[in-house]
Amino acid sequence: MTITTGLRLETLTPKNIEAALGIRIRPDQEHAVEPVAHSLAEAYVWPGVAWPRLIVDDGRPVGFLMAFLDIDWLGDGSLVRSGLWRLNIAADEQGRGYGRFAVDSVAAELRARGTKELYVTWHPGPTGPENFYLRLGFEPNGETSGNQTVGVLKLS
Template sequence: MTPHLEEVTPANVDAAIGIRIRPDQEHAVEPVVKSLAEAYVHPAGVAWPRLIVDDGRPVGFLMAFLGIDWHGDGSVRRSGLWRLNIAADAQGRGYGRYAVDSVADLIRRREGKEMYVTWHPGPDGPEEFYLRLGFRKNGETSGGQTVGVLEL
């Protein structure tokens, strides 16, 4: 496995939009097209969408948030992983871990000390994945999702 991240461009946007997760996961994460629309409407530098490519094949999509106004009132700014979509046929091969590590590295380079993520709660959500990677629940929810934090 030698994945890398690519900026989403006119040349690969169709590949990004074509990333499909397993049908049983669709309730837990928005499709890539919604993420790209959200990236478009946020101020420059807040949303960081990237295609995950391995051996020339798109295997996933991630979108980080950088310095987002967490409460909407300017009191708290946070950075973390906003979306993670790993193609159904590429799951279980380390691409999710690679995505989390890539965002953590980006936040560290920006001198961040914490990385945030939210996830759909329940037995069919990705909670165990994030907890195995070292995130801890911080007692908050956001939009009905569990908030986790990773100390960097």
């Protein structure tokens, strides 16, 4: 199956919240990304920073993403960054280009806001998403956030 022309991001609403909450990743990936409900709780307490979206293909929910916009990265006001906070592609929808669409969509949103770099973090290891992000052009920048690798994609 390939991505169709009906692929889009939707803002979360009362009409699609259950679809978003129903997105389930593969069990072997659960250590690497929080469930959608956790992301939505974070979006609630980070208004204006969190940018949650449902990924829909021809009316069918296939994933969820949440970007972070202009977050105080170090907590002291000295470094502001934007990027991809969460990416959950439904287990039976993986490998069809939806993850790439999600990253491209966040990149387009950040470019429109004048942002020059897109940041992401990932759990290292064989069952983590590192290879996915590296294939999309992210480069580790030598930092870690907790136990996660920090990667950056230049948007210019």
